[in-house]
Amino acid sequence: MSFSVTETSSRVKWISGTLVITYALITMIPLVWIMMTSFKTPPDSISYPPKVFYEPSLEGYVNLFTTRTRVSPETLASLPPPENFAEEIVRNRDMVIAGPSKFSGRFLNSVIIGFGSTFLSVFLGTLAAYAFSRFKIPLADDLLFFILSTRMMPPIAVAIPIFLMYRKLGLSDTHLGMILLYTAVNISLAVWLLKGFIDEIPREYEEAALIDGYTRFQAFYKVVLPQAATGIASTAIFCLIFAWNEYAFAVLLTSGTAQTAPPFIPTIIGVGGLDWPAIAAGATLFLLPVMIFTVMLRKHLLRGITFGAVRK
Amino acid sequence: MASERSPMGAINMSDKTIDRLAGATPVRVARKIKGLSDRAIAWIFVGPTIFLLLAVNIFPLIWTINLSFTNFKANRLNREVEYIGLRNYERILGDSDIWLSMQATAHFLFWTLFFQVLIGFTLAWLINKKFKGNDLWTTIIVLPMMLSPAVVGNFWTFLYQPQIGLFNYIVTFFTGADPSSFEMLGSVDLAPWSIVIVDTWMWTPFVMLICLAGLRSIPDYIYEAAEVDRASKLRQFFTITIPMVLPFLMLAVLFRGIENFKMFDLVVQLTGGGPGSVTEMASINLKREAFEKWRTGYSSAFAIILFVTVFGLASIYVKALNKVKER
Numbered sequence: 001m002s003f004s005v006t007e008t009s010s011r012v013k014w015i016s017g018t019l020v021i022t023y024a025l026i027t028m029i030p031l032v033w034i035m036m037t038s039f040k041t042p043p044d045s046i047s048y049p050p051k052v053f054y055e056p057s058l059e060g061y062v063n064l065f066t067t068r069t070r071v072s073p074e075t076l077a078s079l080p081p082p083e084n085f086a087e088e089i090v091r092n093r094d095m096v097i098a099g100p101s102k103f104s105g106r107f108l109n110s111v112i113i114g115f116g117s118t119f120l121s122v123f124l125g126t127l128a129a130y131a132f133s134r135f136k137i138p139l140a141d142d143l144l145f146f147i148l149s150t151r152m153m154p155p156i157a158v159a160i161p162i163f164l165m166y167r168k169l170g171l172s173d174t175h176l177g178m179i180l181l182y183t184a185v186n187i188s189l190a191v192w193l194l195k196g197f198i199d200e201i202p203r204e205y206e207e208a209a210l211i212d213g214y215t216r217f218q219a220f221y222k223v224v225l226p227q228a229a230t231g232i233a234s235t236a237i238f239c240l241i242f243a244w245n246e247y248a249f250a251v252l253l254t255s256g257t258a259q260t261a262p263p264f265i266p267t268i269i270g271v272g273g274l275d276w277p278a279i280a281a282g283a284t285l286f287l288l289p290v291m292i293f294t295v296m297l298r299k300h301l302l303r304g305i306t307f308g309a310v311r312k
Numbered sequence: 313m314a315s316e317r318s319p320m321g322a323i324n325m326s327d328k329t330i331d332r333l334a335g336a337t338p339v340r341v342a343r344k345i346k347g348l349s350d351r352a353i354a355w356i357f358v359g360p361t362i363f364l365l366l367a368v369n370i371f372p373l374i375w376t377i378n379l380s381f382t383n384f385k386a387n388r389l390n391r392e393v394e395y396i397g398l399r400n401y402e403r404i405l406g407d408s409d410i411w412l413s414m415q416a417t418a419h420f421l422f423w424t425l426f427f428q429v430l431i432g433f434t435l436a437w438l439i440n441k442k443f444k445g446n447d448l449w450t451t452i453i454v455l456p457m458m459l460s461p462a463v464v465g466n467f468w469t470f471l472y473q474p475q476i477g478l479f480n481y482i483v484t485f486f487t488g489a490d491p492s493s494f495e496m497l498g499s500v501d502l503a504p505w506s507i508v509i510v511d512t513w514m515w516t517p518f519v520m521l522i523c524l525a526g527l528r529s530i531p532d533y534i535y536e537a538a539e540v541d542r543a544s545k546l547r548q549f550f551t552i553t554i555p556m557v558l559p560f561l562m563l564a565v566l567f568r569g570i571e572n573f574k575m576f577d578l579v580v581q582l583t584g585g586g587p588g589s590v591t592e593m594a595s596i597n598l599k600r601e602a603f604e605k606w607r608t609g610y611s612s613a614f615a616i617i618l619f620v621t622v623f624g625l626a627s628i629y630v631k632a633l634n635k636v637k638e639r
Contacts, residue, residue, distance in 0.1 A: 008441045008442065012441055013441050013442070013443040013444075014443070016438035016439070016441040016443055017438075017441075017443035017444065017445075017446070017449075019438050020435060020438050020439055020443070020446070020449050020453070021449055023431075023435060023453065024449045024452045024453045027452070027453055027455075027456060027513060028452060028455070029478070030456075030464070030467065030468065030471060030478075030513070031455065031456070031459075033467075033471065033478055034464075034467050037470070046473075046476045047476070048475055048476050048481075049481055050476065050477075050478045050481050124360050124361045124364065125361070127356075127357035127358070127360070127361070128357055128358050128360075128361040128362075130357055131353070131354045131355075131357035131358045132358070135350055135351070135353070135354035136354075137354055137358060143358075143362070149623070150365060150369040150370075151570075152570055152619065152622050152623055152626060153369075153373070153574075153619050153622075154573075154574040154576070154594070154595050154598065154615065154618055154619070154622075155574065155576065155595075156576065156595050156598045156599050156602065156615065157373075157376060157598070157615030157616070157618060157619055158369065158372050158373065158376075159602070159603075160372075160376060160379070160386070160602050160608060160611060160612055160615065161371075161372035161373075161375035161376050161379070161612075162368070162372050163386070163603075164375070164386060164608075165371075165372065165375070180364070180368060181368060183364060183368075184364050184365060184367075184368035184369055187361055187364065187365065188365075191361065215348070216348065216350060216353050217348070217353065220353075241458060244460065245459065245460035245461065245462075245463075247460065247461065247462035247576070247577035247580075248576045248577055248595075251462075251580075252599070252603060261463075262460045262462040262463055262577075263462065265462075265463050265466065266462065266463070266466035266581060274470075276470055279466065279467070279470075280467065280470075282463075283463050283464070283466075283467055286460065286463055287459050287460065287463060287464070290458050290459060290460075291455055291458070291459070293458075294451065294454065294455060294458045295451055295452075295455075298447065298450075298451040298454075301454075301458075302450070302451070302454065302521060305518070305521050305522075306521050306522055306524070306525035
């Protein structure tokens with residue numbers, strides 16, 4: 001190894017490593033606690049002192065996916081033996097499964113709206129970004145600034161007229177309405193990020209293709225798109241995470257058919273108060289995909305965050 | 313249209329390059345291009361985006377401005393709408409509740425930015441010492457900011473429970489206080505801080521990442537030169553590191569500032585504005601006026617005031633930022 005005056009000593013590295021790891025471990029406590037709580041029984045979850053060691057139970061997950069009704073001991077005794085583990089858990093609490101809960105529907109809504117709006121914002125965003133990057137567009141800078149400044153509005157401020165507008169158009173509480181709304185919010189970031197990626201692709205490639213007789217559209221499709229694939233993918237992840245996590249619009253504009261998981265999870269109620277293991281189970285299922293995504297795609301994601309912010 | 317062909321392409325991508333490239337398709341080539349003209353394609357490509365933004369962002373904004381001059385109530389559609397001029401704005405500026413909510417927002421903004429800058433910069437500085445495995449630990453620290461604030465915020469209310477909550481337990485474990493003697497979310501003194509803690513936990517990583525980008529942009533040779541000049545480490549830190557990271561740090565503050573001014577989801581889940589109205593920040597107040605009291609005209613005026621405030625503050629700030637960059 002070559003000697004450099006700016007090379008940090010191993011002692012400094014050791015100290016800074018320890019401090020950072022300590023912070024990282026502390027920061028993980030709430031997330032680990034969510035996952036631990038999801039495997040507790042309701043009494044275990046609210047015991048004092050908080051239980052670190054406990055017998056894992058799937059009661060939280062069962063409660064998350066089902067609705068239950070309390071029955072009298074006589075009826076319970078007269079029932080045939082439970083068919084599966086879920087029923088057994090529920091019967092131990094003197095209850096029977098009445099039907100499925102709304103959770104899987106809400107989760108599916110999150111998936112549909114998340115992927116729908118991501119696809120739309122990346123699709124429209126790529127086209128717009130290409131145009132901004134390659135063509136002379138009158139007032140391009142003003143347009144770009146305008147696109148970006150739409151992000152400064154508090155969501156509630158836009159929610160009032162959108163609420164009225166959607167009611168008139170029949171879009172309130174529909175998947176399409178939410179997809180369009182999230183696309184409009186995301187597209188500013190998408191155009192901004194994608195323009196950066198496309199700017200980096202040398203123009204000469206397309207020109208060569210144009211001379212070879214490609215149309216402009218073919219050149220875009222066959223030359224630029226493959227080159228921008230990584231950029232498009234990381235932009236898509238940002239759009240997806242935003243739509244997945246969004247709460248303000250979801251809680252104001254949806255109530256039933258198109259409600260996503262974030263407004264739903266906090267409202268899960270058990271017997272005599274909030275059912276924390278069930279809430280934790282819902283949170284775990286909802287947060288885990290994003291966490292796995294983040295760890296797996298960390299290089300692109302971390303670059304994307306700084307890139308998007310610093311380019312301004 | 314400029315038709316000069318420039319020899320440089322990918323090698324030197326300066327700010328001007330993009331503009332130059334935009335006009336640089338040589339006439340010779342342009343004449344041979346088949347299919348639609350560039351101009352047509354440009355509009356086809358940009359059109360849908362502009363249309364969507366006009367329909368879902370700009371049209372509602374104009375509508376809000378219009379509503380802000382009326383006494384419209386969205387839950388009473390049959391009532392005749394009257395234009396009442398600037399009366400909504402006058403009432404807002406004289407409303408003590410609004411000023412209290414602005415104060416709550418300012419408190420939240422100041423302290424979250426303070427802690428996030430302090431911790432975020434320190435972490436970035438430590439990570440930049442490039443110890444083994446630093447990128448994995450960076451990813452772990454980043455996790456909270458990727459998650460849904462509503463879902464995570466909701467779970468924090470569980471951690472904050474007096475008696476059974478993990479947060480209270482840990483605090484009492486280290487301080488020896490009685491676990492049921494304090495209530496993070498229920499007490500007027502502590503509730504604003506409980507929100508600051510969660511926001512700091514969640515968004516410090518963002519400031520950290522931007523600072524890290526700043527630290528990594530400082531070339532080694534500057535430190536080497538300082539070393540040759542026998543500048544002390546402390547002096548290097550204050551004359552090289554801090555000034556060179558400052559533009560990045562200010563940018564991070566701008567983004568967090570705008571986001572936290574709009575803060576809604578975390579607070580709704582944690583305190584819902586309570587106890588009383590000590591944590592009723594601008595967005596919460598706005599939601600209450602608009603969707604609970606249904607004073608649509610009044611809340612539209614408030615929304616416009618908020619938007620203008622953010623926009624104005626951000627513009628002033630960006631000017632300051634550019635000055636720092638120029639140095």
